[in-house]
Amino acid sequence: MxxxxxxxxxxxxxxxxxxxxxxxxxxxxxxxxxxxxxxxxxxxxxxxxxxxxxxxxxxxxxxxxxxxxxxxxxxxxxxxxxxxxxxxxxxxxxxxxxxxxxxxxxxxxxxxxxxxxxxxxxxxxxxxxxxxxxxxxxxxxxxxxxxxxxxxxxxxxxxxxxxxxxxxxxxxxxxxxxxxxxxxxxxxxxxxxxxxxxxTEGLLARTLEKDIATCHGPFRLVAYHDTIINAVHLAMVQGDLSAPGDPPLVRVQGTEVLRDVLDLDFSGGQRYWNARRALQHIADAGRGALVLLARGDADAEILQDIERYASADTPRPPQFAQRMLGAGAQILRDLGIRKMRLMSHSVPYRALAGFELEVTEFVPFDR
Structure with missing residues (x-):
């Protein structure tokens, strides 16, 4: 067409x-x-x-x-x-x-x-x-x-x-x-x-880049100021993202207290990627990026997440459809990523090509 x-x-x-x-x-x-x-x-x-x-x-x-x-x-x-x-x-x-x-x-x-x-x-x-x-x-x-x-x-x-x-x-x-x-x-x-x-428009500004030591090994921390919501997004990078070979591992997610801080799972026995697991998987592979997006209405969303987690007999996982788009996609482009192995369940991300990005493989959490 x-x-x-x-x-x-x-x-x-x-x-x-x-x-x-x-x-x-x-x-x-x-x-x-x-x-x-x-x-x-x-x-x-x-x-x-x-x-x-x-x-x-x-x-x-x-x-x-x-x-x-x-x-x-x-x-x-x-x-x-x-x-x-x-x-x-x-x-x-x-x-x-x-x-x-x-x-x-x-x-x-x-x-x-x-x-x-x-x-x-x-x-x-x-x-x-x-x-x-x-x-x-x-x-x-x-x-x-x-x-x-x-x-x-x-x-x-x-x-x-x-x-x-x-x-x-x-x-x-x-x-x-x-x-x-x-x-x-x-x-x-x-x-x-x-x-x-x-x-034609500049909406994110890289404001900081620093090598840091984590419990998963050394990572490069890159911070971006989002001029629209006046917030800071973070990228944790390991290895050369432009090196030849398989596309790097990538995880893009909004930061969630229940999942990323308290390490709660959202489905009976089934586990999902969170920040800690994603960093460990990237460290094991030696190459990849975790992008943590700030949430503009985080306080209200935290309460909604708690209510959703507490009210269901079998809590459902949070849905992240389309989160690749927007600020996350701009950050991936700035990091030099064009093709990636995305740590996520399979989701038909709409209009991804508009950011000149391609998912070559979805990598669900199965450990």
Whole structure:
């Protein structure tokens, strides 16, 4: 599947047009229609509803969701699509479901002077809270819609709707490409958007590098300041990561007190990688990197982890899907890693190619 330059997609968004976005160039990639919310009108929303047939949503940056007092649809969705309560314009709509009514709501939510009292809940538009700093932080379509609108010089609020095939299932790869061609829409990829942002924006700064002695042997500690969340991420490196041979071992994880400090296991008898085990495995191999990501809302997440661990008869392991993306992927690139053997259960990390990274092997913990 051939996609166009991400600049063509940005130009289309700038002109108030609809574009098609896929995850990557693989034939199993899903796709969405995207456009700037401040350009939404009756015709464009009617086209989305008639031709794409998915749920019409709007991506909103986290800060904007807080300003509009949009609470989460469910108490904790940090590892899922983060829907907020549905919304409607308080004034100027009738049933709210018509294309014209939904366009009005979208324009309202994109306007900088809109306040919480201008909206009511529930409604027929479904906001998705996009991660701070967009696709660099989380490789999702809501983040991409916001990024594309911002890069196009419009309000950083994007409309998105999944494309369904004739059977009502999510269209994929070639079917999406055919859809874009049939309707004369530019086709871009999430991976290219990530790559574009990495090449044009500096979001992490290496602030310290020092050789240290650990109980697992000598490691090189590299610290990175994250300018978005004002936090410090750490990388523990051993050996020459650019040496020929098998790709180095890599583990990327958010630091978790229960797993990494108290050494608790999250499933009856089954064990998982934590910081200590990962460092020991890297030391045994003589080459690899452990990346420890700071968690912006660590205090709340610690309480959630404790509740999850204590409440289940057979506690489940924490899920780390997509944690490779964002800050972790930028750190791996800075360390010179392009191919890796990832210490993790097998996870289909979306848009990984946008960071020019490749997982050659998943290495589960089986000791």
């Amino acid at each position: 051939q996609t166009e330059s991400i600049h063509n997609v940005i130009d289309a968004i700038r002109a108030g047009r609809i574009a098609v976005l896929v995850e990557d160039n693989r034939d199993d990639s899903e796709g969405v229609l995207v456009m700037a919310a401040d350009a939404a009108d009756e015709a464009s929303i009617n086209f989305m509803a008639r031709e794409a047939r998915g749920l019409i949503c709007v991506g909103l940056p986290e800060a904007r969701c807080r300003e509009l007092q949009l609470s989460a649809m469910v108490p904790s969705a940090r590892r899922r699509t983060r829907f907020t309560v549905s919304i409607e314009a308080r004034e100027g709509v009738t049933t709210g479901i018509s294309a014209a009514d939904r366009a009005l709501t979208l324009q309202l939510v994109a306007a900088s002077d809109t306040v919480a009292d201008d909206l009511v809940q529930p409604g027929h538009i479904f906001p998705i809270m996009a991660a701070t700093d967009g696709v660099i932080r989380q490789a999702g379509f809501a983040e991409a819609a916001c990024d594309l609108a911002r890069l196009a010089g419009r309000s950083a609020t994007g409309v998105l709707v999944s494309i369904l095939d004739e059977a009502g299932e999510c269209a994929r790869g070639p079917a999406i490409a055919a859809f874009a061609q049939a309707h004369g829409l530019p086709l871009g990829s999430l991976t290219d958007l990530i790559h574009h942002r990495i090449l």
